[in-house]
Amino acid sequence: MFRPRPPRLQYYNLPQHIRQLITAKRRAQSRWQRSRYPSDRQHYDSIANELRNVLSCHRSARYDNYVSSLSEHDKSLWRATKRLLHYPNVSSPLRRADNSWARSDKEKAETFASHLRLMFQPLPDSDPVNTSRVLEFPDYPLPLSLPPPPFTPSDVSFQISRLPTQKSPGYDLITSQVLKNLPRRAIIFLTYLSIIPFFERPTFPCCGNLPISK
Incomplete structure (x- = not known):
């Protein structure tokens, strides 16, 4: 039979004589653990049994007071009834592809994995010619045009x-804070690296084809 549960006991809410018994029990337990004398063990068991009986009587009296204080005006009776009638939800077993039940955690995980593997499949390629053209486009050389305007290390x-400082780094894992602390010589070298490869081979870099993961 389920009973409405009163609020949990706290040490500082206990009566003075019960707290004194708890302190005496802890001291007797500590003394017996140090000495291992049978007399100390007997003294510890006596205090522990007395404390157990006193706590049982205190909980019983506290529960009686709690039940008698329930009222429909302050919604305490409704809260106790709701706590009494609350049952935890039990997850039902899953049915696998062979119509058997997945009961253990491992079987459920494998069932979910196979279901997600079947659901998340790539869409069929309806136009393979266009797809290959899109994939090969970054490797095509750029059309002839006027050279870009020159730029300086400044x-x-x-x-x-x-550059914003709160952004995550890109494919090269270089943050904007690192770039802002570069010396003048590094800025000149970075300018040289930015200009020369573009004129030697005007194509997209390989890292431009990679997806951006944030």
Whole structure:
């Protein structure tokens, strides 16, 4: 039979004589653990049994007071009834592909994995010619056009100073804070690396084809 449960007991809410018994029990237990004398063990068992009986009587009286204090005006009776009638939800077993039940955690995990594997499949390619053209487009050379306007290390430093500091790094794992602390010689070298490869082979870099993961 289920009973409405009163609030949990706390040490400082106990009466003075029960707290004194708890202190005496702890001291007797500590003394017996140090000495291992039979007399100390007997004294400890006596105090522990007395404390157990006193706590049982105190809980019984406290429960009687709690039940008698329930009222429908302050919603305490409704809360106790709701706590009494609350049952935990039990997860039902899953049915596998062979119509058997997955009961253990491992079987449930394997069933979920196989279900998600079947659900999340790539869509069929309806136009393979267009797909291959899109995949090969980054490797095509750029059309002939006017050369880009020249830029100096000062322009590179200005663009670096405008970078936000709260953004995560890109594929090269270099943060904007690192770029802002580069010396002047590193800025010049970075400008050289930015100009020369573009004129030698005007194509997209390989890292431009990779997905961006944030």
